[in-house]
Amino acid sequence: MFWQNEEYSMGLGRDIHLDGVVCMVDAVFGLQQMEEDNSTDGIGESLRYDVAETLAVPGFTFIGRQIACADVVLLNKTDLASPDQTATIENMIGGVNPAAIIHRTVQGNIDLKHIMNINAYASRPIKLVASREVTNTTDNDTHECDSTGCEHDHNVPQHHYEIRGISSMQVSCPTLTTKSLQELDEWIRTLLWENRLPEDADGAPSVNILRCKGIFSIDTGETYVLQGVRNLYEISTLDKSEMGLPDEGKLVFIGKGLDGRVRSSLGHVLTKHN
Numbered sequence: 059m060f061w062q063n064e065e066y067s068m069g070l071g072r073d074i075h076l077d078g079v080v081c082m083v084d085a086v087f088g089l090q091q092m093e094e095d096n097s098t099d100g101i102g103e104s105l106r107y108d109v110a111e112t113l114a115v116p117g118f119t120f121i122g123r124q125i126a127c128a129d130v131v132l133l134n135k136t137d138l139a140s141p142d143q144t145a146t147i148e149n150m151i152g153g154v155n156p157a158a159i160i161h162r163t164v165q166g167n168i169d170l171k172h173i174m175n176i177n178a179y180a181s182r183p184i185k186l187v188a189s190r191e192v193t194n195t196t197d198n199d200t201h202e203c204d205s206t207g208c209e210h211d212h213n214v215p216q217h218h219y220e221i222r223g224i225s226s227m228q229v230s231c232p233t234l235t236t237k238s239l240q241e242l243d244e245w246i247r248t249l250l251w252e253n254r255l256p257e258d259a260d261g262a263p264s265v266n267i268l269r270c271k272g273i274f275s276i277d278t279g280e281t282y283v284l285q286g287v288r289n290l291y292e293i294s295t296l297d298k299s300e301m302g303l304p305d306e307g308k309l310v311f312i313g314k315g316l317d318g319r320v321r322s323s324l325g326h327v328l329t330k331h332n
């Protein structure tokens with residue numbers, strides 16, 4: 059998806075596809091880097107300027123953009139970081155990008171199955187995590203932290219984190235009607251293409267979405283997957299034979315300006331025809 063224009067489909071597109079975005083974060087210095095990013099510009103400060111700047115130059119801060127767009131985050135040097143340091147940075151990454159899977163690594167060691175052939179952009183059920191999902195790959199005992207019986211602290215409080223104003227919004231999505239699906243599509247389009255809420259028709263740009271993902275069903279039985287990067291997005295139907303459908307729909311948006319108004323605007327679109 060995303061760059062399947064004519065030229066692409068006759069050229070590179072025959073042989074390659076985007077499998078997923080992997081980002082490595084330093085467990086020791088990553089937090090400091092993120093905090094320095096924040097203090098340079100101020101969280102949410104002059105958002106309008108930032109939106110224009112971001113559209114002109116692909117330029118949220120480097121680290122913020124990388125984490126926001128990642129499908130997989132490798133949190134490296136976890137042997138050097140204290141458990142508190144590791145938990146804090148994991149929470150920050152998970153707060154900014156709740157859809158990313160975080161792997162703890164040492165010397166970048168990772169089983170390639172976690173970063174290759176992950177099919178993060180395929181039109182199939184995507185793994186949206188309700189709470190932060192972390193896998194520990196620093197020893198042979200690879201496991202998911204949201205399962206019971208491991209040594210990690212599962213009760214680390216979730217905070218609202220921003221990296222230079224980039225934050226995330228994750229909402230549950232009820233079964234939609236055909237009409238509410240059309241309205242959701244329009245809502246997403248307005249956000250991604252016009253950087254505003256539909257109700258702010260004459261408003262200045264107030265939001266800037268870097269990444270969106272979702273999976274949801276409609277009342278005629280079809281299930282849809284949403285995949286978006288910056289202002290390109292696709293809502294495609296899911297093959298019913300696919301396994302692993304979630305019990306409830308979910309939508310995740312990552313970007314700037316995702317405040318309470320955006321959440322309630324989306325909530326209204328999702329529920330008004332139910």
Ligand SMILES: Nc1nc2c(ncn2[C@@H]2O[C@H](COP(=O)(O)OP(=O)(O)OP(=O)(O)O)[C@@H](O)[C@H]2O)c(=O)[nH]1
Pocket residue numbers: 084134135136137138163164165166
């Ligand atoms: N203990 C430990 N050392 C590591 C780990 N990963 C890298 N190093 C060492 O840290 C030193 C610096 O390596 P990196 O931080 O990977 O270097 P870099 O990515 O080029 O540095 P930046 O681009 O500035 O982040 C090297 O001596 C590495 O061998 C790790 O997981 N644990």
